[in-house]
Amino acid sequence: MPAATAPFEAPGSRAETEEGEAFTPRFDANGLIACIAVDAGDGRVLMLAHMNAQALARTLETGEAWYWSRSRGELWHKGATSGQIQRIVEIRADCDQDALLLRVRVGGDGGCCHTGRRDCFYRVVAFEPASGRARLRHAAS
């Protein structure tokens, strides 16, 4: 049985994890769980980030998204400096509880990405069969 990461209980059986009502998030070897943030208004996927147990607990307690910044190695209250606070409308867990889906309302200017864009997925992967190579092109929207 995987170890618990306080304050969350350790995962139970596969059946319990997949069909039960116990919230037993499965953090990875680095103590992180992947989180997809989508705009609660139109469902647009805004970003992918990670939480550790502390960030998840704080998110639940405050109703605002807290993440773990892997690049900075610190707890990250999203929007604390930019104003782009993500107020939690709903959090869902996936079947094996190793991913979370956050429906959020974004504060400030409504943006999300640190590049200034509304979301982080602003480039399309264009694959060229002839060369077998892929390039990126900036998306129109």
Add this chain to the structure above:
Amino acid sequence: MPAATAPFEAPGSRAETEEGEAFTPRFDANGLIACIAVDAGDGRVLMLAHMNAQALARTLETGEAWYWSRSRGELWHKGATSGQIQRIVEIRADCDQDALLLRVRVGGDGGCCHTGRRDCFYRVVAFEPASGRARLRHAAS
């Protein structure tokens, strides 16, 4: 500079990674990149999974989603047994190229989750402030 994972080039500078047109996916220490699959029709988030470089290359070449199954430790052609093939409509990379967003059309019965449901996010995290504990409840939709 992070090592390249063949057949993809290694990431360049931060500016190149964030604003450039070179596709330089950043695989993690386990050689994986997180992938969000959404239904190309209505934008619903279906699942979160991972690809290694081989799975990503095969996805680009075939136009169908291939993942790396962390639980089974093997390449995973999504839908090969269930019929729930994910045909790629579009792939996007995020700002720092460590996450992918796949817009897919799902074959077979249109489902995605191995539990038989359309998507993997069928339970809502319900936080109880009084006890400080969270439970799951099955979502209506």
